[in-house]
Amino acid sequence: MSAPSLECVECDCTFSSIAEIQAHNVSYKHYLCGTCLSAQISERALEQHKGSRVHEPRKWKCLLCVGRKFKTPSALTQHLESGFHPGVSRFHIIAAAQALPTAAQVAIRPTPGVYAAPSPLKLIEAAAQPSSWTGTAYQCEKCPKAFRTLLALDHHLASAAHDEAELRCPACAAEFALTSALVHHLESGSCGLASYEQIQKEANAIVEAVSRLLQGGEVHLEGLVERLSLEE
Structure with a gap:
């Protein structure tokens, strides 16, 4: 054909x-x-x-990097979650977001007031074991997925694939395991919560607050950011 x-x-x-x-x-x-x-x-x-937003300027600065900028709030949040900065993981971003004064609107289990690093148990990541071999593939013990190599299974276990949903959209109640996924959802305008410009303004306050928290360790948040309002 x-x-x-x-x-x-x-x-x-x-x-x-x-x-x-x-x-x-x-x-x-x-x-x-x-x-x-x-x-x-x-x-x-x-x-x-x-x-599209392909021509957006790179104006979202990572406060933990030197001179590195991103086009969108979700791209910056994804960078912070990626493990690029030693000692900072996606769990730290979730914990910081849950502690923000605005957390009541988006966090499923908010812990407002003070940011503290997540529980050590939260940071223990499952590691792939040779015993996962079934004779044809390495089987994930948490889901039906199987992988050709032990390294591929290890990457799967270290990913957010089995993370619990910690955040929800305040408009449509869709739930997300990653902060970047929630921010990207809001950016997309799929539920009509606010204009893209308003999302950028509010996301900027959250991302900067979270970045500063990660820079300074445990920080009291009273007055750090204004209460989030996603109404136009």
Whole structure:
């Protein structure tokens, strides 16, 4: 079965792959983004590209890094969760978020008032064992997933795959195990909670507060950030 052809409506040429038509569009400047000079495959794709946040400035600064910035609050939060900074894990971000004065609106089990590092038990991550081998794969003891290598199982166990949901969306009550997932949900506007600009403003207050807490250890939060209001 032959591959479907793609037609450039600007010059009636046909191509057998998206890569070919994109190369053609670059050469002939069809559907070219004037900001980043990337070629799209159609006028609709170009409009979607222009309407996306791909050209957002990197204005979200990590207070634990030197000069590192991110395009969105969720990207910065994901960075903080990633383990890039020694001694800071996704559990610390959750604990700090739960302790914020605004936690009552988003935390499933809020602990408002004081930030403290999570319980040592919370930081104990399951490690893959050779005994997980079933004869065909390494089986996760917590779910039906199986992996071809012990390292792959280890990465799965160290991930957030089996974390409990700790945060919820104050508008639609969707639950999330990661702070970055909640922030990304709010950014997407899928539940219409607030405008993107309002989300950025409020997310900035939370991310900066959490970052400072992580910098300084146990900190009393009275007056650190204003109460979160996600109403336009």
